[in-house]
Amino acid sequence: MKELDGFLAAALQFAALEVTLHKRLADGLENVAESIAQTAKDEIGFYQPAVGPFQDWAPLAESTEEDKARKGFPLEAPLLRTGEFRDTWEHEISGFEAVVGSKDKRAPWFEFGTVNMPPRPVLGPAVIHNERTIRRILGRAAVTGITEGTAIHSVMGYDRQI
Structure with a gap:
């Protein structure tokens, strides 16, 4: 416990806490966004089960598999041909906002499906798969930012490091 000597010391301490909290949360948000993007990458090429409101990935059409075989692409690997x-x-992170996604023009077609192709959602499931990680990282960032790294009892589920 830190003892404060007067109002000026208290004001300075609170200002320092705000800076620390913002830094910890920004770092935590970066880690969360990176984890979601990596999970999305890891889903490509493998049939995904249903999760949350997202249905499982339908098998690729026989014609799609035949075309992939003719062109030498991996079979039974949905959304994966070249890896592009x-x-x-x-x-991308800006302040306390994170944007995770793909700039590939086909991403919305894959995510939501088309008249001729069932949806194979990537982003939504990646967020759901990272729910515990998101809570842990951002929770720890908030606690360590507020407490300036002071030890929190382990029963709370937080440690001193972010």
């Missing part, structure tokens, strides 16, 4: 789509997943 997988490699477009990225994240």
